[in-house]
Structure formats: C-alpha cells, structure tokens
Amino acid sequence: AQSVTQPDIHITVSEGASLELRCNYSYGATPYLFWYVQSPGQGLQLLLKYFSGDTLVQGIKGFEAEFKRSQSSFNLRKPSVHWSDAAEYFCAVGEDNNDMRFGAGTRLTVKP
C-alpha cells in the first residue's frame, strides 16, 4: 500500500538559511509526488508536482524538489528561507489527483 513518511515533525531554521524537508514514499507503481504548504487558518496550496522527466522540479515561492527513485525520496529544498515560509509542509503521493496519500507534515519555524 502506498504511504508517505516525513521524518521531521518540526524544523527550525534562521531566516536566510537554506532548507531541506525530507519525504520518503512507498508506492507500487510510478507515483505522482507532491508538496503542499498549509499556512495557519488557510487551505493547502500546491508548491510543486512531479511525475516524470527531469528529476529536479521547480515550484512556486522559490521551492524545488528532487526525486530520487533509488532512495524513494522526494525532498523539498529552498536556498534561502524567508519569515513568510513558516508553515506546515506536506508531502503526498498518488495516482495524479486520485487516491492521494499525505504524510503527517513538517512544521517549519523561521527564526529572525
């Protein structure tokens, strides 16, 4: 059965520092992989999506993610974090928009 693991429940980084959020997945076929962000009191917003092609995917707000099939990973990165990036980040796997399974999320705190 498909599943998603986000090993880090909470991460704190300083503003301007780089960020990497980890995501590991288990899926029988070739999955679609997603990263969503959820700010307090708001709905989830799609940051980026991967299915095939270049394994480095660019998203909105300066985020990127790299698909590594050998490691079953899809880690999210940002070179320089802004205070407005503080939020909950969710990795998800699915068959495109169907049967999407979310990880438990990583809460990002940004220190000034």
Add this chain to the structure above:
Amino acid sequence: EAGVAQSPRYKIIEKRQSVAFWCNPISGHATLYWYQQILGQGPKLLIQFQNNGVVDDSQLPKDRFSAERLKGVDSTLKIQPAKLEDSAVYLCASSLGPSGGELFFGEGSRLTVL
C-alpha cells in the same frame, strides 16, 4: 476567481449528535474531494466525486458518514452520530478533473466533538 468555499468554519457538538458541512467548489471543477485532517496528521481522503458520481469512498466510515453531490456542483458531508474521534478539520478540494491540473483546497471546517 473565487476559491473553494466551505461552511461552517467551526462547529462544536456533543457526541451522538449530527453535523453537516457544505462545500462549493471552484466553478467548472468536475472533481470534488472531502478530506479529514486530524490534529498532528496529514489529510486523509474520505470521498471523491466526479461530477455527481462517487469515484472513491473506500476510506469513508459509511456507518456514520455520508456525502452527496446531487447536481454535480455543491456537496454536503454529514456525520451522524458523531464520535469523539471525529474531531478534525474537514477539508474540501476541487480540481478540473482527476488527471492533470491542481487540487484547490478550501479553508476547512473545524469540528470539535465533546
């Protein structure tokens, strides 16, 4: 363009009572989803509609949860009777279709069962 609208935003009920949540998707979006997000967990798909037909309800606790999308637009999710473990945020999302494009989520309806 208006986003996905949900109501009510907050609801507090006692166990064994019933509750209903309403969702109005983005205009023209054929696919509608209801997710349950328990505190500290990621969203879990409850049911997916394509127009007014159910595509996937495998994770919907059908003994107490029901959902409908009669005219292929608005949708209602009902819980009857509610249990303490139903306390969660209920998220509605919509997309143009089941393939391609993006899911757009509403702000959610937070349910507290006492």
